[in-house]
Amino acid sequence: MSKAELARKAGVSPLTIARIEKGHSCRLETMRRIILALGFPLSDKHKIFLGD
DSSP, rough: OOOOHHHHHHOOOOHHHHHHHHHHOOHHHHHHHHHTTTTTTGHHHHHHTTTT
């Protein structure tokens, strides 16, 4: 899945995805949207957002 497609599915901007990839923090709701857009259960947060 491309970054643009992930952003669209998660309902966030591509800039938000880029910032997260660079290590910037994000809101819990943004994390939730990204996890679900990737098709993971919320319990897998630690696999997607390392260090959070």
